[in-house]
Amino acid sequence: MPELPEVETIIRHLRTELIGKTIQDIHIFWNRSIQGDITTFKNNLIGGSFRSILRRGKYVCFRLDNALNMTIHLGMTGKLLLSLGDRERKHLRIEFLMKTGDSLYFHDTRKFGKVRLWPCRETVLPELGPEPMDADRVFRCLRSLRTHRAIKTVLLDQRVLAGIGNIYADEALFRAGIHPRKPFDRVSPDQIKRLGGIIPEILDQAIGNMGTTISDYRPPHRPHGENQRFLKVYGQQGENCQICGNKIEKIRINNRGTHFCPGCQME
DNA sequence: CCTTAGTCCTGCATGC
């Protein structure tokens, strides 16, 4: 499941390969990967060139020279590939053919990913909260929030902060020593401050490791993401906590698998 | 305002 660090890894790679290239044709193999009208999608994109490639939360944002924006949410299993093996044909959803002869492939096994086109002056992704890469900004964002929802739910809410998913929410709460079920308005200012520092830290570390490789996500090319070696709670249920030795537990919060240490993260 | 459950999807793990 590509979260902020995985998407950042992807765009850094795509940038070096795609900037300046022109789309010659588009082949769509699964219509529902595209939000909005298919014909409009094709007509507007063909002939356009990639001017910049950015990340916003978990979205990849392509800006084209004709002022159009295309955003891609990778969902659970989405990949943006520059080459395609035979076995990957099966789950190919969209192929963008370049004038240079190469292609950008949108590959998505579970079809949760979505590609969307934004008209010229429309603001892209207006619902997204701020980027969580700056400690002070994260702290100020969380400090101003008033809600009784579980803190884990708050961290997964993309309108609050953009880019945090299940892995890094669990990891951040573990390192901050906060129980994931704790109502947000009962988390102390000290803990919020601590969390504000930890979130950018773990995301930054994960970017440095080129993301976390689990069954559904793998960076586009070698070297593979190595961040999975640094996970303390995610997927570690039944293992002993590295800090206190208690068994890591897995519970469900709002239908999301949630991993935590009952010793380090008191209710 | 909030939570829960269902929807979309496929591959993999488990159990009989």
Next chain:
DNA sequence: TGCATGCAGGACTAAG
């Protein structure tokens, strides 16, 4: 071996 079941979950939606 094969078949059925359950599970994973990001974003969205309907219902309570």
